[in-house]
Amino acid sequence: MNTTYEYRGLMALYWDLLRGDTRKWPDRAFFRWVIMKSGQPVLDVGCGTGRLLLEYLGRGIAIEGVDVSPEMLSLCRRKAEERGLAPVLYEGAMETLALPRRYRTILVPSGSFQLVTDLGLAREALRRFWSHLQPGSTLALPIMDLDKEEHTGEWALAAEAVDEENKVQVRRWSRSTYDPTTRLESTEDRYELVRDGTILATEHHSRSPATRSYTLPDAVSMLREAGYTAIHAYSGFSSRPATEDDRLFCLLAERPWV
Numbered sequence: 001m002n003t004t005y006e007y008r009g010l011m012a013l014y015w016d017l018l019r020g021d022t023r024k025w026p027d028r029a030f031f032r033w034v035i036m037k038s039g040q041p042v043l044d045v046g047c048g049t050g051r052l053l054l055e056y057l058g059r060g061i062a063i064e065g066v067d068v069s070p071e072m073l074s075l076c077r078r079k080a081e082e083r084g085l086a087p088v089l090y091e092g093a094m095e096t097l098a099l100p101r102r103y104r105t106i107l108v109p110s111g112s113f114q115l116v117t118d119l120g121l122a123r124e125a126l127r128r129f130w131s132h133l134q135p136g137s138t139l140a141l142p143i144m145d146l147d148k149e150e151h152t153g154e155w156a157l158a159a160e161a162v163d164e165e166n167k168v169q170v171r172r173w174s175r176s177t178y179d180p181t182t183r184l185e186s187t188e189d190r191y192e193l194v195r196d197g198t199i200l201a202t203e204h205h206s207r208s209p210a211t212r213s214y215t216l217p218d219a220v221s222m223l224r225e226a227g228y229t230a231i232h233a234y235s236g237f238s239s240r241p242a243t244e245d246d247r248l249f250c251l252l253a254e255r256p257w258v
Contacts, residue, residue: 018159027237037138041062042063042105043099043103045065054085066092097129102133108140111143114143114144116212122222130227139254141250143250145246157171158172158174172192186206186209190204220251229255229256231253
């Protein structure tokens with residue numbers, strides 16, 4: 001199995017099932033508001049199985065997607081076909097983004113930007129986003145400050161659900177550690193398929209480091225260095241201005257006209 005990308009195997013296959021009903025997640029309305037303000041076309045970076053992309057496409061929004069995982073993209077295409085949709089999807093990493101058009105809005109949902117743990121590559125990803133924006137357009141970048149998260153290093157049941165089609169229970173066990181000095185998180189996930197109390201299959205995913213954390217000032221500084229202007233920070237996915245106490249904040253930044 002190719003392990004050069006993280007979202008593969010049981011992680012990809014059961015991604016939607018284990019996330020549950022996401023229809024009321026607050027980022028959905030927030031990103032729609034951003035799109036209405038900034039315009040179309042839209043690029044969904046780290047689109048995965050199409051949680052946002054397929055909803056917006058179904059609403060008539062001109063949106064395309066890119067993801068590093070071919071397995072997640074395959075699932076997205078399958079879901080799109082079931083809905084009678086034909087999304088434009090690209091396979092590739094955000095730090096090497098090189099697509100044939102520019103966009104009015106670029107979304108990087110679900111903390112996907114933080115999966116680029118090398119600071120140099122993270123800065124390059126911001127530059128790549130900038131080069132794919134039309135002048136006067138907007139990047140929407142949610143960030144989780146992991147300093148404000150609890151990391152015990154102990155295994156815990158993170159999610160479980162029933163795969164009705166295959167009559168198996170799906171479980172995801174997770175643990176993580178975090179180094180506040182490097183601001184890097186390492187994660188482990190163990191997936192189990194269980195029927196009648198018997199574990200039929202397991203799969204282990206380990207990534208070290210897995211995620212990079214940013215403070216609000218650090219994230220704003222990186223955007224400025226990459227050439228963005230008119231940077232606004234919101235608390236979570238609300239209309240309230242973010243503060244340094246926020247665990248989750250969303251940055252909106254523009255590529256200037258000149």
